[in-house]
Amino acid sequence: MDGTPVQIILLSLSESAITFYLFPHFFFSGTLSTYFLFFSFLNWSGVIFHKLIIYPYFRSPFRHLPKPPHGFWPIIGHGLIMFKRPPGAAHLKMMKETPNDGLIHFRGLFHADRLMPTTPAALADILVHKSYDWEKPSWVRTFLRQFLGDGLLISEGDEHRHQRKNIMPAFSFRHIKDLCPVFWSKSIELCEVVKADIWDKPEKVVEINHFSTQVTMDIIGLAGLGRDIGSLRNSDDELIKSYEEILEPTNEKGVYFVFHMLFPWWFMKALPWKLNERVKITSDSLKKICRDFVQEKRARMKMESEEHVDILSTMIRSNNFSDDGIVDQLLTFLAAGHETTSSALTWATHLLSINPSIQTRLRNEIHTAIPSPKALLDPNFDIASLLESLPYLNAVCNETLRIYPTIPVTSRVALRDTSINGQFVPKGTITFIVPIATNRLPQLWGDDAEEFKPERWIDAESGRATNNGGADSNYSFLTFLHGPRSCIGEKFARAEMRALIAAFCGSFEMEMANPNEIVKGGGTLTFKPLHGMKLKLKPMEWGT
Missing domain, CATH: 1.10.287 (Helix Hairpins)
Structure with missing residues (x-):
């Protein structure tokens, strides 16, 4: 019944x-x-x-599929995994403990069917072969819409196809290559600001996550808006404060996110929760800032004959978006465009700090290839090709992105009856895609899957960088997903990350401020250190 x-x-x-x-x-x-x-x-x-x-x-058509041996409770099913921290850890445990042929079946609240793909074939069906049979659950889109508008991350179906097609030119290989001087100049500015910050500090300790957010916001400002936001030089920048308030991982925000999953939007808004008020104030502030950006850019483009290559200029020239539509895209690009690399840079400094031999090897490669960081500021210098040619730099970047994907867990709901790897899936079924678990799964990466080993991304014979890290399938690496819903800014983020890590590792010797600290990850929208990332830095003379 x-x-x-x-x-x-x-x-x-x-x-x-x-x-x-x-x-x-x-x-x-x-x-x-x-x-x-x-x-x-x-x-x-x-x-x-x-x-x-x-x-x-x-x-249920899934009643015969493998199920986790532990964690089931009557009525709530395996629902407690949604509250486990760090995000994705429980999913990885389930994958390890449950022998399967590509799909694990577990039960949500009131024993609702939940699926989790574990093999490249199953992931390919969801992400590529039948990607438009799936969409983000409505509660996720409602929650994200508060901060991102109706941009590329929120849109679905034909609207998503239209937006992606018209935004794609801004992320072409040639365009990103032209932006590499921006990436490098801001990376050098980051190092100068950090040096100034620790100059008179006896302990030479910084909270690097804040600086990471500032520099990546400056980069997306120049590359996305054609405007230097200057947050590195202005720690009170309103844009930075707004995003840090939204993205800073706290227990309250974790509960707030889960409650949106359990209760309807109108009920959540009716609660006398102070966080509701802060979310509205912050999201309204972000929308106003973006609307001002669009109006200012339109006015400047009418006055200037020069053709700008930033993302905002490209969208305005296309005439495919209304001002409100452009504001929605800017909300998405400002959030996703700075947060992905900001988190990655923060985690990279942590991994290098606790692996001094890897840090030293990387610095030696950087100093050998780049005798002087100032030389790369020459507008005629091909920064993109140089940084792409450094195998260990690329290996460190790839391994950081594998171990710490910015979005650790995402979900999809079936829009219609479909199938995964031959298994019938009825409309309305929710499937969890867990990059942080897939990226660390021993069946895909070997027994050392959870270890930080950049060498896995370098061919042992040629010494050149590889694209698969030794895994048999590119679906073993899900940080940017795959297919039509993959991250449109992947190449942008990778090029930006190469520049930031090369400049920072070349300029500083890093160690944890507290060598005994066990860093824990968390967050609601992205995966960040729960209590920031405090590093002890020693400035290095370039080339020594």
């Missing part, structure tokens, strides 16, 4: 009316209201029994 609440109410009304008026002697005596309550109780009991027992154990 199944049905919506309205259907159950109508059925109960019909049953009670028929019984009361046509068959009053076959049941207990009572009023029409009493009959309604009686049949409501029976029908809802039937629905609950069907939902908890009959369907999941006798009718």
Whole structure:
């Protein structure tokens, strides 16, 4: 027995009316209201029994699939994994402990079916072969829309195809190569600002996550808006404050995110929760800033004859977006465009700090290839080709992105009946794609899958960088996903990250401020260190 609440109410009304008026002697005596309550109780009991027992154990097409051996509780199913920290750790444990042929079946709240793909073939079906059979769950899009508008990350179907097609030219290989001097100049500026910050500090300790956010925001400002936001030189920048408030990982924000999954949007907005007010203030501030950017850019483009190559100029010239549509895209690019690399840079400095031999090898490669960082500021210098040619630099970047993907867990819901790896999947089924688990899965990466080993990205014979890290399939690496919903800014982020890590590792010797600290990751939208990243830095003379 199944049905919506309205259907159950109508059925109960019909049953009670028929019984009361046509068959009053076959049941207990009572009023029409009493009959309604009686049949409501029976029908809802039937629905609950069907939902908890009959369907999941006798009718579900997934009842024969492998299930995790631990973590199931009646009614809540395996739902507690949503509260486990760090994000994705419980999913990785499930993948390791559950022998499977590509799909693991587990149960959500009220024993609802949940799937998790584990093999390249299963992932390919969801991400590429049948990508438009799937979309982000509605509650996820509603939650993200508060901060990102209706940009590329939120749109689905034909609207997504339209947006991606018209934005893609801004992320072409040639365009990104032209932006590499911006990446390098801002990377050098980051090093200068950090040196100034630790100049008079005896302990030489910095919280690097804040600087990472500032420099990547400056980069996306120049590359995306054609405007130097200058947040590195202005620690009170409103844009930085807004995004740090949204993205800073806290327990309260974690609960806020999970509650949006459990309760409808209107209910969450009605709660007297101070965080609701802060979210509205912050998101309104971001939208106003982006709207001002668009109006200012339009005015400048009318006055200037020079053709700018930033993303905003490209979208305005295309005439394919309204001002509100451009604002939505800017909200997406400012958030995703700075946060991906900001998190990656922060995690890279941590990994290099706790692996001094890797740090030294990387610095030696950088200093050998780049005798002077100032030389790369020459506008005629091909920075992109130089940084791409450094195998160990690229290996460190790839391994950091593998171990610490910015989005550790994402989900998709089936828009229609479909299949994964030959398994029938009915409409409405939710599937979890877990980059942080897939990226660390021993079956795909070997027994050392959870170790930081940049060497896996270098061919042992030729000494050149590889694209697969030794894994058999590119679906073993999910940091940027794959297919039509893959990260449109992947090449941008990689080029930016190469410049930032090369400049920073070349300029500083790093170690953890507290060598005994166990850094924990968390966050709601992105994967960041829970308590920041404090490093002890020693400035290095370039080339020594």
